[in-house]
Amino acid sequence: MALKSLYILALVLTVSYCSSQKQDSASIHYHEGGRTGSSYSSGESSGKLPSDGPRIQDITKSSGLTLQKGILAGFSNQPSLTNTSTKLIKKVNITLVIKDYTSWKRKLIQFVEIGGAYISSSRLDVSSNTYKSGSIVIRVPKEQLDGLLDQIKTLGKLTSENIQSDDITGKYTDLKARIHNKKLTETRFQEILKGKASKTTDILAVEKELGRIREEIDRMTRQLNRYDQLVDFSTITLYFRESEEKRVEGESFWVHLRENIAWALNQGLEGLLGVINGIIIFLIAGIPVWIVLYFGRKYLIKWLRKRKETKS
Template sequence: MKNKVLIKILQVMVAAVLVFSLYGCGAQKSARSETSTANQAAKSEGMMMDTATGTAVREEVARPESPNVNTDVGYNRKMIKTGELQLQTKDFKKSVEDIVAKVQSLEGYVENSNIQGSNFYNNYQNTRSASLVVRIPQKHFDAFINQSSEFGNVVYTTSNSTDITSEYVDTEIRLKSLKTRHERLLVLLEQTGSLKDLFTIEQELGQVTYEIEKLSGTLQQYDQLVDMSTINISIEEVFKIEESRPIITFGDKINDTFKESIKGLKRLLEGFVLIIVAVIPFLILIVPSAIIIIVLSKRFKKNSKVKAQRSEEDK
């Protein structure tokens, strides 16, 4: 009887292990599919997957130096220069501090900054990033853009020049005309003796003064935009730097395939261990329950035999 009981317990345990193994394999296959999909999406966006955390991070690749850009205009024009710069770096803190120090050394300033740190409660957000809006004198615009590789890997740069010479000249002409009109109204205000004319001139003088202040503010804004160029800077932290390989040889393919096989074997072993760990809590519940059921079944059969024997004796 003891052997039968042990056999039944083993059968229950094996059945439970098979069920949860199939469940674990399905979960692992699903996770592997999601990881593969994430890898493909990451590669299409020029990113890499961190196998330790499963996080998609942009891969920092050493590229040839970017060509220098010259946006200077050789004649007198009113130009508003704006630029955009995206960087990747392994030393996030140093890159941000170096950029701020460089901007200040060029007599510029940081107009706006947004820094996002890592999230300890979210494994999928373990990199830092920063967005800076800096203003630097226009004479240093090209030098700053062309030297941006000092702060990290340059993903891309853009520069735009907007010619506002016509708008600036038109505003100057209108302002000059309004100032002349303002002086004439002041002369008329001193010469008039009628209260009605005085009220009309003062009302018109107030409107002209308002327009003069408005156009003066517009010219000041133009001057600020022309004198101080605007650059939007995005900084992203990455974990790995890989040199670009323009030619992939057959040996490189063998090496990459072998590395991928090792990684696959490692993931398989990790998945097997995780399945065993996942099954243990269920076995803790199933085994005692199976033992109780078997003991109760054994007692029930024993009681049934006793009752049957008594009934035969009574006959």
């Protein structure tokens, strides 16, 4: 009976030892640029580089380079995707019918400035019957979006409204992870340059690859900043047109005449300024010619006088 108990105890200890060995030799996977790389052992005795494409393998095999433990450990410090808050890009399209463009625009600018927003672009069209219409694109902090929309709606008659929310949380977190992994790869190559890279060909290959990785990091960082800007500032595209009531209430022959005279004066003034601008450019561009003609004339007169005196 005692012998049987000892046999069972030995069997339990053997199973426990094998289980612990499997846990110690668990492989670590890394993710770079959306691709899953080859796994490598987390034990200190391995000293092998993770697979990072043929260029890295060729360089490390030819020079026998190894990475420091700190670099390998960095791959376990992946950014937590669960900590990223929801990233929404909000776009709003609204259409308003307004009475008078001038006073409406003045009030709109006041609301925009109070809300910490800004006008990124605008377009104004004037039809043959002097109706004004167009569009204005406003960038507003996401916290102020609802308040600014409510204020804008008070400036005219709302005819249409469309709100669109684009969830880019997945794209955002994936891009952050790719940047993180690219930076780890950059650090690995920096360690190679500082370490055992002695051959000129290896050094040039590492520097070339390092430059390519840095370009990718810069490109992805710019895209991440673009995402941040689109998330932090919502976009309002405001379409507007003047109401026909304006024409019915105030239009007359004299209003037409005044607008036509103002338009003609404006066109005439622009033409006059264009002529003056052309004359100034002509005079400035001709300065060298005027100088040559002036001194040439003086020299010619002096030469003719000397010739006349010689003959006499």
